Amino acid sequence: MIKDLGYGYKIIDNSFILFYESEVFKKFYKIIDFENFKIIANNAETVDDYASTIYFADKNHIYLQSAFCSFCILENADPKDxxxxDxxxxxVFSNGNYYRHNDQMPFDWSKANYINDYxxxxxNKLYFADINLVENVNIESFTVPYPERIGNLGMDKNYVFFKGKIIPDANPKxxxxxxxxxxxTYYLExxxxxxxxxxxxxxxxxxxxNEVKVIKSKSLNDFHFKVIDERGYAFDKEYSYYMGKRTKL
Incomplete structure (x- = not known):
């Protein structure tokens, strides 16, 4: 018996699952209710398109297959609601909880104020990427100074933050x-x-x-940026820097 779920997925004899010709989700077979397992949402525009995000459900669980995470169960999610x-x-929302991909969010998404996508x-708390609490931040003075190009860099009156973490010794002033x-000006990267x-x-x-690289320049006043042959370099009196790596002048 073959049960076609669509988008390349099939259940065979209520015993295993194929994605086209490859068997998938094997380590979840003891949990999945094959009789009721189905696709309930996906981001493909048509049935012939590839879906990079698919939500499955059975009587007991919500499952997620995504380009952002491996196949998993959404913890505490309820298929009924x-x-x-987006x-x-x-x-997504279920059982009183908001989720972003496979992570359960620690706050009420509907009441949050998004400064930007990050x-x-x-x-009265600040979060990065919907999951990570930003510690030691002064929310009233927090800004994202370069929102169009460097949206994950922020600062308040005391610290500079990268991906929600303080850059040690960086001076926001x-x-x-x-x-x-x-x-x-165009340059690679x-x-x-x-x-x-x-x-x-x-x-x-x-x-x-994952973090900002600190450069301890001996001639900081001369530290500057220049594009040469479509590559972005920084210079001081002693070194040139390409992608953060220094070369003696």
């Missing part, structure tokens, strides 16, 4: 991205690689990295 809020961003204020990084400095240190900021 499951609702999709499938492309991964927002930072949200809820219940003097911290600035170098001229040339944001003036529209111009959408994710930047240089900055404050009154004590220089920095390489790559928005797709």
């Amino acid at each position: 499951f609702k999709v809020i 499938i492309d961003k991964g927002y 930072y949200a204020e809820a219940d 003097t911290f600035k991205i170098l001229e040339g990084c944001l003036d529209g 111009c959408d994710n690689a930047f240089y900055a400095k404050d009154d004590k240190l220089a920095y390489f900021v790559r928005t797709i990295s």
